[in-house]
Amino acid sequence: MGSFLEAAARVVPLDQAAADEAEALQDRLTKPRGALGRLEDLGIRLAAIAGQCPPPQPAPVAVAVFAADHGVVASGVTPWPAEVTTQMVANFCAGGAAINVIARQVGADVLVVDVGVSSELEPRPGLLLAKVRPGTANLGVEDAMTVAEANAALDVGASVAADMVAAGARCLVTGDMGIGNTTASAALIAALTGRPVALVTGRGTGIDDGMLARKVSVIEDALARMAAAGVGPDDPIRLLAGVGGLEIAALAGFVVGAAAARVPVVIDGVIAAAGALVASALVESARGYCIAGHRSSEPGASAVLEHLGLDPIFDLAMRLGEGSGACLAIPVVQAAARILAEMATFDSAGVTDKDI
Amino acid sequence: MGSFLEAAARVVPLDQAAADEAEALQDRLTKPRGALGRLEDLGIRLAAIAGQCPPPQPAPVAVAVFAADHGVVASGVTPWPAEVTTQMVANFCAGGAAINVIARQVGADVLVVDVGVSSELEPRPGLLLAKVRPGTANLGVEDAMTVAEANAALDVGASVAADMVAAGARCLVTGDMGIGNTTASAALIAALTGRPVALVTGRGTGIDDGMLARKVSVIEDALARMAAAGVGPDDPIRLLAGVGGLEIAALAGFVVGAAAARVPVVIDGVIAAAGALVASALVESARGYCIAGHRSSEPGASAVLEHLGLDPIFDLAMRLGEGSGACLAIPVVQAAARILAEMATFDSAGVTDKDI
Numbered sequence: 001m002g003s004f005l006e007a008a009a010r011v012v013p014l015d016q017a018a019a020d021e022a023e024a025l026q027d028r029l030t031k032p033r034g035a036l037g038r039l040e041d042l043g044i045r046l047a048a049i050a051g052q053c054p055p056p057q058p059a060p061v062a063v064a065v066f067a068a069d070h071g072v073v074a075s076g077v078t079p080w081p082a083e084v085t086t087q088m089v090a091n092f093c094a095g096g097a098a099i100n101v102i103a104r105q106v107g108a109d110v111l112v113v114d115v116g117v118s119s120e121l122e123p124r125p126g127l128l129l130a131k132v133r134p135g136t137a138n139l140g141v142e143d144a145m146t147v148a149e150a151n152a153a154l155d156v157g158a159s160v161a162a163d164m165v166a167a168g169a170r171c172l173v174t175g176d177m178g179i180g181n182t183t184a185s186a187a188l189i190a191a192l193t194g195r196p197v198a199l200v201t202g203r204g205t206g207i208d209d210g211m212l213a214r215k216v217s218v219i220e221d222a223l224a225r226m227a228a229a230g231v232g233p234d235d236p237i238r239l240l241a242g243v244g245g246l247e248i249a250a251l252a253g254f255v256v257g258a259a260a261a262r263v264p265v266v267i268d269g270v271i272a273a274a275g276a277l278v279a280s281a282l283v284e285s286a287r288g289y290c291i292a293g294h295r296s297s298e299p300g301a302s303a304v305l306e307h308l309g310l311d312p313i314f315d316l317a318m319r320l321g322e323g324s325g326a327c328l329a330i331p332v333v334q335a336a337a338r339i340l341a342e343m344a345t346f347d348s349a350g351v352t353d354k355d356i
Numbered sequence: 357m358g359s360f361l362e363a364a365a366r367v368v369p370l371d372q373a374a375a376d377e378a379e380a381l382q383d384r385l386t387k388p389r390g391a392l393g394r395l396e397d398l399g400i401r402l403a404a405i406a407g408q409c410p411p412p413q414p415a416p417v418a419v420a421v422f423a424a425d426h427g428v429v430a431s432g433v434t435p436w437p438a439e440v441t442t443q444m445v446a447n448f449c450a451g452g453a454a455i456n457v458i459a460r461q462v463g464a465d466v467l468v469v470d471v472g473v474s475s476e477l478e479p480r481p482g483l484l485l486a487k488v489r490p491g492t493a494n495l496g497v498e499d500a501m502t503v504a505e506a507n508a509a510l511d512v513g514a515s516v517a518a519d520m521v522a523a524g525a526r527c528l529v530t531g532d533m534g535i536g537n538t539t540a541s542a543a544l545i546a547a548l549t550g551r552p553v554a555l556v557t558g559r560g561t562g563i564d565d566g567m568l569a570r571k572v573s574v575i576e577d578a579l580a581r582m583a584a585a586g587v588g589p590d591d592p593i594r595l596l597a598g599v600g601g602l603e604i605a606a607l608a609g610f611v612v613g614a615a616a617a618r619v620p621v622v623i624d625g626v627i628a629a630a631g632a633l634v635a636s637a638l639v640e641s642a643r644g645y646c647i648a649g650h651r652s653s654e655p656g657a658s659a660v661l662e663h664l665g666l667d668p669i670f671d672l673a674m675r676l677g678e679g680s681g682a683c684l685a686i687p688v689v690q691a692a693a694r695i696l697a698e699m700a701t702f703d704s705a706g707v708t709d710k711d712i
């Protein structure tokens with residue numbers, strides 16, 4: 001359990017002095033005050049994350065795609081066969097998936113992490129074998145994993161983040177793959193935000209009304225089981241073990257690992273949102289290191305954004321996961337930092353400020 | 357008048373066959389159908405623009421920042437002195453403005469075009485001297501320019517686009533600089549969309565209530581003068597001459613030039629929107645080649661997006677102009693093309709499609 005707890009102990013609140021300095025600098029740059037809108041807010045947050053102004057460039061960028069299987073597929077919550085998780089891991093390693101294409105576009109590296117794929121995977125370049133167990137149990141009928149397994153998956157995530165930063169990364173991106181993982185995410189989101197299951201459960205990869213009703217019912221049963229066992233939002237680790245996923249646990253650890261290293265972590269869709277929600281429940285200050293890449297069309301993602309007070313960079317109605325939406329937002333994050341580092345001031349450029 | 361009219365004659369409607377091919381290809385890529393949301397629509401449009409599937413990569417990217425002054429500043433519509441236009445041109449040429457920083461981030465080249473700056477500018481690298489006249493007359497009291505001057509500015513824009521494409525650019529970005537230009541833009545937008553002046557006029561670089569009321573009143577007077585002269589939305593050239601700006605005319609020519617070359621042109625904020633609106637009024641098919649980079653916080657920009665049926669990539673509450681918001685959207689445009697060109701299909705990757 002070393003990696004996660006060590007990381008958690010190192011997370012400090014955002015640096016308000018650096019944020020104030022960045023805010024003052026924004027007003028001296030050669031543009032009308034506030035004219036870069038939320039790009040200015042983002043630059044200020046990057047300064048607060050790094051504890052310096054101007055903030056360092058958030059590059060190189062590393063994407064971690066945590067992959068795992070979910071026992072809940074046996075309850076009929078998705079039309080995709082579970083073997084697709086393994087097939088997509090191969091696709092990631094071969095560079096043919098959406099996240100590979102988008103990562104190439106923005107100059108990010110992709111590491112695929114097997115934290116719980118059902119099948120035994122062969123070593124491959126770009127694939128980290130860190131399986132905690134071969135898929136979760138069916139959260140619809142029993143706990144998805146043990147608390148020890150949840151902690152082990154948190155450790156995997158935290159140590160991947162630490163290793164990426166040690167290798168030079170200065171911006172991390174959350175990725176995920178796992179057939180059935182929108183079910184586990186919705187369960188965690190309902191439990192930790194207190195919202196009704198039906199309002200945070202979406203169609204995932206695209207399911208019909210009947211399957212959606214079954215998915216909601218499976219999650220409601222699981223949460224009733226947790227409630228009967230006395231497990232509520234004040235016990236995020238037991239919730240994670242009870243209704244979570246191995247990749248979601250790893251994502252939570254990854255977020256905390258990024259925060260510990262004072263590096264921004266760009267959050268993707270609903271799976272990553274569930275991970276960030278767990279991270280924030282475990283280590284409150286980790287939240288400030290999260291940048292929401294986009295607003296997924298999955299309703300649970302919006303519930304988390306609101307709960308954590310995160311304002312997403314994009315809303316392109318994406319719902320793929322893999323880190324695709326977060327990765328697409330990287331150039332905006334980098335531009336926000338670059339504005340503070342490279343723009344001329346009214347004084348330096350000899351531009352007349354407005355007559356106030 | 358050669359460049360613009362030649363370009364206008366070469367604009368063809370979007371290629372529906374290429375769009376259909378791209379749409380079918382999206383459904384074979386290794387992702388749930390539709391899971392990339394509007395990124396898929398954007399890829400389909402790029403195929404329609406280029407007339408091929410997959411579409412060519414929209415790179416290299418060239419930004420044209422058309423700069424001009426506005427006689428209407430004499431009517432007290434902005435707190436910024438007119439000399440700032442000239443100072444900002446120097447800032448662009450020195451690389452210190454927001455557009456320079458964002459262009460460096462996304463790997464785009466920036467060309468500043470003097471199409472009507474009041475002062476005499478010295479030749480500098482990165483600056484094209486193509487002044488039609490040294491600023492417009494005050495649109496609040498008389499026509500901003502003659503029809504011949506409006507046509508000359510359209511020519512400048514069309515020929516800049518043609519030259520950029522001839523030099524290798526495969527994606528163009530609209531930029532603008534001109535103290536007073538949100539007033540001219542709002543006037544054109546009100547006249548061409550038929551919306552009330554008060555609803556399409558914003559605070560530009562940041563003006564108080566009194567100045568905003570004066571700005572609305574100046575525009576209303578100008579449009580009353582045009583109406584009295586019998587000039588309406590069916591005569592966009594005379595409207596452009598009466599209440600437009602030299603950079604707005606050049607932007608309209610630039611959009612048509614991009615369309616003639618079948619290259620996507622990414623539209624920035626309210627000034628570019630006014631230019632695209634004029635372009636579309638002059639050459640209806642040019643509209644399809646426009647990609648809205650972002651939703652500016654200026655109300656006139658949203659009016660144009662709705663009028664032209666454009667769905668912006670971002671909404672970051674930006675209102676700087678210069679091409680800053682459009683340039684920030686470039687990696688998304690490029691990712692959309694790359695998805696179609698580089699993603700594996702279910703067949704090629706050996707991934708099982710969902711059980712429908």
